[in-house]
Amino acid sequence: MTDTLTTIGQMCAEFDVTPRTLRFYEAKELLSPVREGSKRLFTRRDRARLKLILRGKRFGFSLEEIRQLLALYDIGDCQRTQLAKTYEVAQDRLEAMRLQRDELTAAIGDLEQQMDVAKDILKSRGVKVAA
Amino acid sequence: MTDTLTTIGQMCAEFDVTPRTLRFYEAKELLSPVREGSKRLFTRRDRARLKLILRGKRFGFSLEEIRQLLALYDIGDCQRTQLAKTYEVAQDRLEAMRLQRDELTAAIGDLEQQMDVAKDILKSRGVKVAA
DNA sequence: CCATAAGTTGACGTTCGCGTAAGGTGATTG
DNA sequence: CAATCACCTTACGCGAACGTCAACTTATGG
Structure with a gap:
């Protein structure tokens, strides 16, 4: 150990x-x-x-x-x-991370939507795609 | 327009x-x-x-x-x-984004936990903190 | 005993994502 | 007419995050 x-x-x-x-x-x-x-x-x-x-x-x-x-x-x-100060920094960072996660979630949604459109186009051309 | x-x-x-x-x-x-x-x-x-x-x-x-x-x-x-190819690229990217989001969520959890510990320490020292 | 492997310290090179002059053009405006 | 914008191009610079030698020092094993 x-x-x-x-x-x-x-x-x-x-x-x-x-x-x-x-x-x-x-x-x-x-x-x-x-x-x-x-x-x-x-x-x-x-x-x-x-x-x-x-x-x-x-x-x-x-x-x-x-x-x-x-x-x-x-x-x-x-x-x-300087724990208190560090704590504050961390709070900011945490907020930033939450924000980033939310944006990322939104972006994933956007992209998924776009890919649905793309999938339809591909299918209409007779192209088989995964998922 | x-x-x-x-x-x-x-x-x-x-x-x-x-x-x-x-x-x-x-x-x-x-x-x-x-x-x-x-x-x-x-x-x-x-x-x-x-x-x-x-x-x-x-x-x-x-x-x-x-x-x-x-x-x-x-x-x-x-x-x-080359729509089909682009589609594949996007699938990979999407997977990466989901993974990133999951990791980010985990990291947020970690940090929240750490900050709870920190908050207790600060409180035991008589320091008032937000949230 | 000597070679090979795994580690070390410089020190210079590279890519990315712009910043920052330096100098030029064309349209208004006092 | 001179000046001031707002825009342009060209080009060098810079910090971040390493990559890539080069030259050297242990440690190990055949």
Whole structure:
């Protein structure tokens, strides 16, 4: 259980990223692997954070924005973070995410509708389509 | 009703973008305003497309991906597009969007949960917080 | 013992999505 | 007539997010 430390190679395989990416994230202080000599060893915490980073990216958040989000997840560390301020930032971010989700839902609806039209056109041309 | 043509300045005001952005989108073939001399006049179609472009961006789609999505909305034009192929592309994109939405929903849940924890901590410190 | 693999640190290159001059044109307006 | 808009093109610049060498250091095993 103490041995959740993984090398950079293992991380790359697990998350399908390049070493360069992980080093870059470390430089940007998104990850903080421990060192064994000069080698990086990624902790369970780094793994959790990387998951969030990759997810955040898929939503179009910048690395800097993600960095702020990650700060919220460090509350467990209970450092005398400027917790209140972080909380406010997170509220804004949460609102933005909800808004984004609603828009996305709307966009999905739009696209589905368009595709129904397209399907009819294709069918009228005798083209078989999936779904 | 024939006069839905708008200048670049009007477009910028309406959508809160810079002229540079609109010219850039034209160069990337996302928009295709007509010309009056050297001046651009944007059509109703351009407006519709710009809405979609801006929305797409908020989801983290690249301009190139958006370009592909826009192709689907040209079905009305009923050019002998490679409609079937476009349809497939759109299906993939739609799946991606649904997936993205689901992940986003999950992420929102996570963040809400974290914020509940944070709220308790803050309250135990006697800090009043919103919501 | 030496090769191969897996890791390291620079440092420069690339793509995307525009920003930002710099300079030119044409239509109004005081 | 001069000036001021509002628009144009050309072109270089920039930050973000890595890719891609190059050159070097361990660690391992045949």
